[in-house]
Amino acid sequence: MAVQLDRVRRVFNNTHVVIAGMDLRIDTGEFLAVLGPSGCGKSTLLRMIAQLAEPDSGQIRTEPDGERFQTAFVFQDAHLLPWRDVLDNAALPLELMGESKARRDEKARAALDQVGLHDALDRYPAQLSGGMRMRVSLARALVTEPRLLLLDEPFAALDEITRFHLDVQLRELWQRRGMTVIFVTHSVSEAAFLANRAVVLARSGGAIKLDRILELPAVRNNELRGDPRLGQEMRLLLGAIEE
Amino acid sequence: MKKTLLPPLIPFAVLTLLAEFLVRQGFVRAYLVPAPSAVFRAMLDSRVELVQALLSTSAGSLAGFAMSALTGIAAAVLLSSSRGVQRAFYPYAIFFQTVPLIAVAPLLVIWFGFGIQTVIASAFVASVFPVIANTLSGILSTDPPLRDLFRLYGASPLVTLFKLRLPAALPQVFTGLRVSAGLAVIGAIVGEFIGGGGLGSVVDVARTQQRIDKVFAAVLLASLLGLALFGLINLLSHLTLRRWHASEQPD
Ligand SMILES: Nc1ncnc2c1ncn2[C@@H]1O[C@H](COP(=O)(O)OP(=O)(O)O)[C@@H](O)[C@H]1O
Ligand SMILES: [Mg+2]
Numbered sequence: 059m060a061v062q063l064d065r066v067r068r069v070f071n072n073t074h075v076v077i078a079g080m081d082l083r084i085d086t087g088e089f090l091a092v093l094g095p096s097g098c099g100k101s102t103l104l105r106m107i108a109q110l111a112e113p114d115s116g117q118i119r120t121e122p123d124g125e126r127f128q129t130a131f132v133f134q135d136a137h138l139l140p141w142r143d144v145l146d147n148a149a150l151p152l153e154l155m156g157e158s159k160a161r162r163d164e165k166a167r168a169a170l171d172q173v174g175l176h177d178a179l180d181r182y183p184a185q186l187s188g189g190m191r192m193r194v195s196l197a198r199a200l201v202t203e204p205r206l207l208l209l210d211e212p213f214a215a216l217d218e219i220t221r222f223h224l225d226v227q228l229r230e231l232w233q234r235r236g237m238t239v240i241f242v243t244h245s246v247s248e249a250a251f252l253a254n255r256a257v258v259l260a261r262s263g264g265a266i267k268l269d270r271i272l273e274l275p276a277v278r279n280n281e282l283r284g285d286p287r288l289g290q291e292m293r294l295l296l297g298a299i300e301e
Numbered sequence: 302m303k304k305t306l307l308p309p310l311i312p313f314a315v316l317t318l319l320a321e322f323l324v325r326q327g328f329v330r331a332y333l334v335p336a337p338s339a340v341f342r343a344m345l346d347s348r349v350e351l352v353q354a355l356l357s358t359s360a361g362s363l364a365g366f367a368m369s370a371l372t373g374i375a376a377a378v379l380l381s382s383s384r385g386v387q388r389a390f391y392p393y394a395i396f397f398q399t400v401p402l403i404a405v406a407p408l409l410v411i412w413f414g415f416g417i418q419t420v421i422a423s424a425f426v427a428s429v430f431p432v433i434a435n436t437l438s439g440i441l442s443t444d445p446p447l448r449d450l451f452r453l454y455g456a457s458p459l460v461t462l463f464k465l466r467l468p469a470a471l472p473q474v475f476t477g478l479r480v481s482a483g484l485a486v487i488g489a490i491v492g493e494f495i496g497g498g499g500l501g502s503v504v505d506v507a508r509t510q511q512r513i514d515k516v517f518a519a520v521l522l523a524s525l526l527g528l529a530l531f532g533l534i535n536l537l538s539h540l541t542l543r544r545w546h547a548s549e550q551p552d
Binding site for chain 2: 127140
């Protein structure tokens, strides 16, 4: 699924211009990282793309148009329902969409399998580690087989080892599924490691300071973390942020 | 269980012994504070009357409390349905709470007559507000990302209410119920003072007969009733929330 933003503007309280007029196109199958200091409007942008909020002016189109439930959203924390076990949490989107119990359980199992959770399906969120909770959250997003996956600083609260694992896994999922991914982060290393393209936003007004196709191999694994090419991309992104 | 029951029993035992000592030695007049042994004897002597009164007060408290739980939760759901409804009606809920029960109780007798209905109504009036306030605040504080999630998958307001907002509010609903349980017993006793029956009447009559030991016996039973209701709600809360609420995790 492709996303097209034309002169998108978002203002809070009539005076606070968070995004002043953004033009951006994200093609089908891209893995885009959005970087920027906190408070610059990344979450606002993502919520508008998900149609959870409307721009004050301008347009956001998705192509193909008008298909429901093609978009999935992953938040900064797992935000699971604590009264549901892992399987029922992962199956929640299908339940809300009206799928039968048998079908949604089957799909939820498959989605949990994809994020590396084969057992513990009857455990409750309070009994899981932070990393496992985030995996369930990821499975919940994948369960509808979305064609556009939006992630808002999803792994920021996790320890680094767990984050590295999930980065690699997310990248593999993207390659297998061929979906479009927009990944918001304030981590330069994570953006460079994961994405094919990175956009750096200015501190205010949502101006795009850098829009770059990353020159890195398609396969991203932990070996790449020491690669000078990754370091080079990180320097470029960091330069744009601090400019 | 042992660990939570034992520590508070120690000061109770010490105080009881101290009171017994002070009264027996004549440091405190027995017509002001009875010796604990006298209270115990009054309890034994009037056990049939006291047990009957306790049962009657329990019935009134429980019925009033159940009404508060049901109407309180329902009212909170209605109030949460729109900001307009909330602005128009919530001030009345607050006003309702500030009405002095003791002054309204005679009115309840006029409306409901002498008997258990007045006791139930009084227990209800005393205990409904905490349920409304806590449930409403619970429903209104639903995690915004989860609301987004439900919207993303096209959930209707009704589905969101039953699958997200109400279950997410449960810890706060139980907080309201805990407060409300104690108030229901107080409300029932006030109702009994004026409408007659139960421990309220026992206290009232014993007072006029200067049977201070019996007053204490009845008050003690009323307190134990409140404690038992509180414990019951705690148990229900624990059973409902143990799997998911962090505060109920043993850690
Ligand atoms: N609902 C809202 N009402 C008012 N201001 C908001 C609202 N949401 C976000 N903002 C403001 O808009 C700016 C951008 O917020 P956000 O998109 O969350 O930034 P980021 O995700 O980049 O940290 C912030 O200054 C924030 O205070
Ligand atoms: Mg944000």
